[in-house]
Amino acid sequence: QVQLVESGGGLVPAGGSLRLSCAASGSIFGINAMGWYRQAPGKQREMVARLFIGGTTNYADSVKDRFTISRDSAKNTVALQMNSLKPEDTAVYFCMLDRIGRSVVWGQGTQVTVSS
Numbered sequence: 141q142v143q144l145v146e147s148g149g150g151l152v153p154a155g156g157s158l159r160l161s162c163a164a165s166g167s168i169f170g171i172n173a174m175g176w177y178r179q180a181p182g183k184q185r186e187m188v189a190r191l192f193i194g195g196t197t198n199y200a201d202s203v204k205d206r207f208t209i210s211r212d213s214a215k216n217t218v219a220l221q222m223n224s225l226k227p228e229d230t231a232v233y234f235c236m237l238d239r240i241g242r243s244v245v246w247g248q249g250t251q252v253t254v255s256s
Contacts, residue, residue, distance in 0.1 A: 142166040142245045144235045149250030156254070157223045162235030162247055164216040170240040174211055174218040178231035178252075185234070189220060202228070225254045 148160040160176065175190030175198075189209040190198045197209055208221045218235065235247035 142168060142237060142239075144237055144245055144247035146233065146235045146247045146250040149233060149252045151253045151255065152225055153255050154225060154227055156225050157221070158225065158252060160220040160222070160233055160235075160250060160252070162218045164218075164237055164245075168216055168237075168239075170242065171237065172240050173236075173238040175236045175238075176209065176218075176220045176233055177236055178229075178233045179249075180228075180231040183231075188233070190236075191218065222252070225252075227254045227256045230254050 143165050144162055146160060146162045148158060150158060152158050171193055173190050173192045176188040177185050178188050179185040188200050188203055189207055191209045191211050199207060206224045211218045230253050232249040233252050234249045237245040
């Protein structure tokens with residue numbers, strides 16, 4: 141069984157920065173990608189950033205040039221550095237682990253609130 145634990149959320153003024161971290165534990169093998177999604181109140185969950193095992197990254201257009209995803213494969217962690225935060229970035233952020241041939245695993249979520 142795989143578990144994902146996020147940390148690093150909080151309240152920050154517009155223009156500020158936050159760094160989210162996600163630690164994976166358990167039977168971790170066959171990783172295809174790790175990433176971050178977010179869900180704002182009344183909205184669907186959306187992809188923020190993904191990092192595939194070969195090194196390819198995907199970013200939502202709304203966060204390109206502001207957010208950076210990185211992974212420490214030795215520690216099974218993935219981080220999201222968020223700079224120049226905007227009020228519209230306010231959401232619950234979820235860590236995601238995608239393994240080949242297995243269901244996607246989600247973390248419990250961490251709240252990010254950006255004040256205007």
